[in-house]
Amino acid sequence: MSVLxxxxxxxxxxxxxxxxxAVDADGLQKLLTDVAGCEHVSEAAVIATCNRLxxxxxxxxxxxxxxxxxxxxxxxxxxxxxTMLPHLYVHYDDGAVSHLFKVAAGLDSMAVGEGQILGQARxxxxxxxxxxxxxxxxxxxxxxxxxxxx
Numbered sequence: 001m002s003v004l005x006x007x008x009x010x011x012x013x014x015x016x017x018x019x020x021x022a023v024d025a026d027g028l029q030k031l032l033t034d035v036a037g038c039e040h041v042s043e044a045a046v047i048a049t050c051n052r053l054x055x056x057x058x059x060x061x062x063x064x065x066x067x068x069x070x071x072x073x074x075x076x077x078x079x080x081x082x083t084m085l086p087h088l089y090v091h092y093d094d095g096a097v098s099h100l101f102k103v104a105a106g107l108d109s110m111a112v113g114e115g116q117i118l119g120q121a122r123x124x125x126x127x128x129x130x131x132x133x134x135x136x137x138x139x140x141x142x143x144x145x146x147x148x149x150x
Contacts, residue, residue, distance in 0.1 A: 001042060002062060003096040006069040006088060007054030010110050013087035020077040021053045021084075027076065031055075032127060034072055040065045047103065047124045049117065051110055056100065056124070066090055 008021050023031055028048050035044040035055055043058040053073060059065040074084045091099040099108070104121045106113045 001058050001060060002093050004057050004059045004062065004065055004069070005054055005091040005096040005099055006057075006066060006073065007047075007052060008073060008084070008087050008089070009052035009054070009108070011108065012089050017077065017079065017084065017087055018051065018053075020079055021073060022050065023048050023053065023076065028127070031072060031076060035069065038065065038068045038072075040068070045124045045127070047117075047121055049120050052103075052108075054103070056096070062092060 008017065010018065013021075023046075028046060031048075032044060032046050035041060035046065035057065038044075038057075040059045040061040041057045042060065045056045047054045047056070055069050055072070057065065057069065070085065070088055070090075073088060074081055077084060100121075102108045104118050106115060106117050109117055
């Protein structure tokens with residue numbers, strides 16, 4: 001199993017694409033359910049803010065999973081592959097864990113060091129756990145160590 005993150009943020013895309021990719025509460029639950037149902041995904045959590053949409057997963061296969069997660073973001077935004085793909089980013093294994101720490105610490109925020117993202121990351125885990133798409137004690141990422149007990 002490997003940790004995989006596919007996302008789009010203020011660092012990778014213009015505001016118009018971030019707005020297109022944004023999800024409301026119902027859209028977030030649908031995205032999480034869809035991602036958790038992907039063939040190679042065993043766990044999923046989604047961080048969705050006004051400045052980012054990131055899908056955190058534990059996967060069995062890298063390539064098929066990257067394509068599937070990217071497609072979910074692109075289709076949800078109602079954009080074409082050509083428009084969105086250059087703005088998506090992928091982090092894998094150690095890079096994914098490092099990225100999560102950076103995000104949760106507020107180091108990847110528009111206002112570096114802001115603390116709101118920590119609560120948003122915690123909420124992503126809680127929603128994943130509620131929908132049973134995140135086990136809360138992943139052997140690959142210790143969410144407890146990363147963002148505190150939910």
